[in-house]
Amino acid sequence: MKFLNNKRRLILFILIGIISATSNIKTNKNNEMEVLFVYNAKSGLFNALTDYVHRQISPSTYSCNLCLITYDNWDRNQQWANYIESLPISVNFTYADVLTQYQKRGEKVKLPIALLKKGKAESTFMTVEEINSCHDEEALIMMFDEKLKNLGIIE
Secondary structure, eight states, X not given: OHHHHHHHHHHHHHHHHHHHHTSOOOOOOOXXXXXXXXXXXXXXXXXXHHHXXXXXXXXXXXXXXXXXXXXXXXXXXXXXXXXXXXXXXXXXXXXXXXXXXXXHTTOOOOXXXXXXXXXXXXXXXXXXXXXXXXXXXHHHHHHHXXXXXXXXXXX
């Protein structure tokens, strides 16, 4: 009987982790510019569970380096989340199946990617190659800082 209770707790813990992993980080900052990160993953509970299992079993073959860097086992990487929250610009995240407006312009988009949105205009902020060259959150933060400095957003 105790095993069943522990099993139920584990299942509940996994489901809570998956649900929180599928939610977007929203900073709700009032700026005219926004950085939108697009994961090379699909939204939804089933996809989150499949991605989680893939990241645990075979992280070297997982196709979204941004996911590997910005998520721990169960939730968002706390250092990354704190960094994003501290920025003076809105930074949001979405999934490959949600990205439609950028693709409608006829551009083939390699994911993961970060887009810079100024009003209705969008441009590439960080390419898949740049994101994939980062092997941990410190490297991603350093690259992100450099990009923001070049735009004059931070000093």
